[in-house]
Amino acid sequence: MNVHSTSPAWPARGRRRTAAAVLAMAGLLTACSGSGTTSAGDAPNATLNWSMPNPSTWDPVTSQSGIDVTPLSLVYDSVTRLGRKGEAQPGVATSWAYSKDGRTLTFTLRKNLKFSDGSALDATAVKKSLERGKKQADSGIVGQLTTIASIDAPAPTTLVLHLNREDYALPLVLGGKTGMVVSPEAAGADAKKVATKPVGSGPYTLTSYTPDGQAVLKKNPDYWDAKDIHIDNVTLKFLGDPQAIVSSLRSGETQLASFISGTQVSALKKSGVDVDEFPSFQVSSVEVNAKLKPFDNPLFVRAINHAIDRKALVRILNGGHGEPAVQSFPEGYVAYDPASADLYPYDPAKAKSLLKQADYDGKPFPITWFTSPGGIDRRVEAELLQDQLKKVGIATTLEQIPVAQVSDKVYVKHQVGFFPSGVFGRESPAQLLSFANTPYGTYDQPALTAALKEAGKHPIDSAGYPQALRKVTAQTVRNGSNIMLFTSPWLYGRSKKLSELSPYINSPRLEGVRLSG
Template sequence: MLKFHRRDFLASTAGLALVGSALAQGTPKKGGVLKVSANANPSSLDPQTGGSGSDHAFLYPIFDTLIDFEPTTLKAIPGLAESWSNPDPRTLLLNIRPGVTFHDGTPLDAAAVKVNLDRARSDPRSNIKGDLVTVEGVEVAGPQQVAIKLRQPDSALLLILSDRAGMMSSPKAMQELGKDYDRKPVGAGPMTFVSWNDNEKVSYVRHDKYWKQGQPWLDGLEMNVIPEINTALRAVVANQNDFVYFLSPQQKPLVDRAKTLVPVSGPTLYCVMTFLNFAKPPLNDLRVRQALNYAVDRESFAKATMAGLSEVATTVLPKAHWAFDPTLESYYKHDPDKAKALLAEAGHKDGLELHLIGYTDQRQQQRQEVLQEQLRKVGIKLRFSTFNIPEGSAAFFAKAEGNGLLSQWTGRPDPSLTFTLLYGKGSYFNSGREEATPEISAALAASRASPDLGERKKAFSLLQRLVLEQALSMPLLFQFELDAHNARVKGFGPNLLGKPRFDGVWLDS
């Protein structure tokens, strides 16, 4: 049987990324439709109302962001805002790129940016209010200049504007369509939306007036929804599709055997974890949450579900991340006896049943079975209700069903946004919507107070420790990105977020 070791995988994946890059060389040419095997149906095509991290692959073609990021470092670079400045610590001044239009022909100017940011902050249906919690107001300072006024200095805001909050929609389309805008998006990205057939396909065509010279190279894009990852890979092997993303490590031998495929890999922030509703009994008891974290055997979980080709997660930041604190690496060592003692102390000596939400695909069901078996050994019975990804996410985050959700956190460009969204009061991804502790709220604010990286690292060290002390979630592992495409696909590269972007891709006939 073929065996993998993590150190070998890291070395080989570095080589795979280089192989993908080398094969991408050549003179880009226009034409062709890229067909992609996508792992989930979108929850929404409105970046402000969606609630699934898997939406990004569908959103990136339609929406450009105010701030962009370098793929391998997540460093902020110009996007729709061609430059920015801080005239004072509580003001971010954005200079919007002139001449950019939305797909409906309306101008992307300062007034349009204000409409988008105000809607994100105040619309009842917005799921990203927490992203902009430090914004006090948005002002039009000139035809192409926006002044964002802050309640406090916020060093995270730039990279926040490279995510959903920075995706700009046509104000005209949002006003005319209302709730229907979820399914009929109008952005200013390289591709114009055509159609969305639920659980089947999302189609796009080239935006001929895109502001980046020469792009997009593609005539169109098809995101074909295939939740079962083995089926998704077979569609590419059979040339029904051109590209498949976020394969499991167990599929790497299949990719290698298919000599027509090019593998591409890289590290990611993608964290498989159990989200916990810490506002709802019995998980409002700290001892129960701590018992869960001591009961799980993360090393065994990784070996069983990822063939060991992953990094065990203690916090929601991987070891390679600049904000990770290595002193916290073994905070929750596997300790079944301690888990049992904590459960008994909390009044559950004879056992405890928890209702968790899960997903229906084969990979997630395997994770559910492993987790059930591990927790059974300390007297915790897990009962799963399973859905597809958008429905399961909505059941837990929007409807507060279940005690927890076995899912994944797909990462955010700035780590403070990750912690705010997961644990901040009122955040969509905080299912109970309650404040964790005043100390955590203060640490969240401190993590964004200084632009100095050293000061921010100290703030994140404290924040991670406080979150671990409160056992607000149960991180399990970080998954490496593994994508595959046929030889026609050129110009693709992975990014640290692990969310594929196809704006620079072209097809070689």
């Protein structure tokens, strides 16, 4: 059976208010945004100035940061793409189907697509792009492609993935960085150049790029959905200082800002700047390395969970925007486990009891923090965590790490034990659940592996899929090393000259968005 929209991310029945709100908002904002031909209010050849963090790279294969999805999705199209609720929808592929045994996945691609360098985007090009993700030594997406044994391109519009086991989540996985199609000609000529000179088939083409400065993009007339792209030019401003981000919005220098902090919302609204708030996959968290002492003891990590006052963190760090959380998903999402929601209430007495059981020696460990462009103030976060842990007898120090060293020290060499950061979501919930524990270990890997394997056996539109996912979530909450703190909704500062954005849960998109003169 061919599938055009797979697996609603929110459960079909028993949806909570969060899901209902998203659906209602989606309908409202779709009506507001509009689509189709240019309206009289559009500014011809207008340029949208958009502030956001500088991407770690323009190459989706080597990207190590979840927040890269937003800028990369401007220049690349992916095999599928995620809809507003996180469901798989057509992208480069118009439809897909699994074999009866779930071991073969066949995609039908759009005809006559081409990359911004003029080369053909056909099944062979997609095959080479995915194979590069699987084989390149520095690939950051190889872990998401392990179930693909081999790839065939028997016809220009037919792509066949042969799997080594059932993996019904692939249409979701291929809706983000993992499925972004890079021109094989560009990557083949010099793969390293892709990091600064991307060649894709997305809604825009990068024309110039100054690291730590800005990126200039122009509309790609060959994009398959170009009719719904109404803004001709986009300049990404890489502003790191939170005050500079706010000032640029107030002055009109920028018309859109990503990753503003909830503490800035009130002031922005008072100054006449609109703020859009949508549910997201973002969760503020602490990445804990279970292979380093004292975090190798699960009782110690449980003590930390009970020592953290999550409500205070939401109020102080994000201006009350978001909800306390102990799992990686917002309430109402298909992988959200209601039974785990209240597992770690703020309970200093319980924390102290667990510390005694863990034989904590009282030695301090560093809370390693970094300066984050926009969003949560990581220094304040580190200081709050230090104070809360001190109240139960856990000694810490503060250690700032240069942002340029984060990837190497934290994710490559695993030298950091306690790292306040954030989970920015993955296209597949099973993918996120696996990723959230693999880098740092879990205290019951066999149970997690078994739960993930079981979830992988369920087609994502089947009745058994939600329950199987929730079991994995329950395993990660109880046995995972990472500590979730609170959900962080998408918060966008927006000029009144820019029409409202549609509430995509994984990343903002510009389809249907208009900029007036």
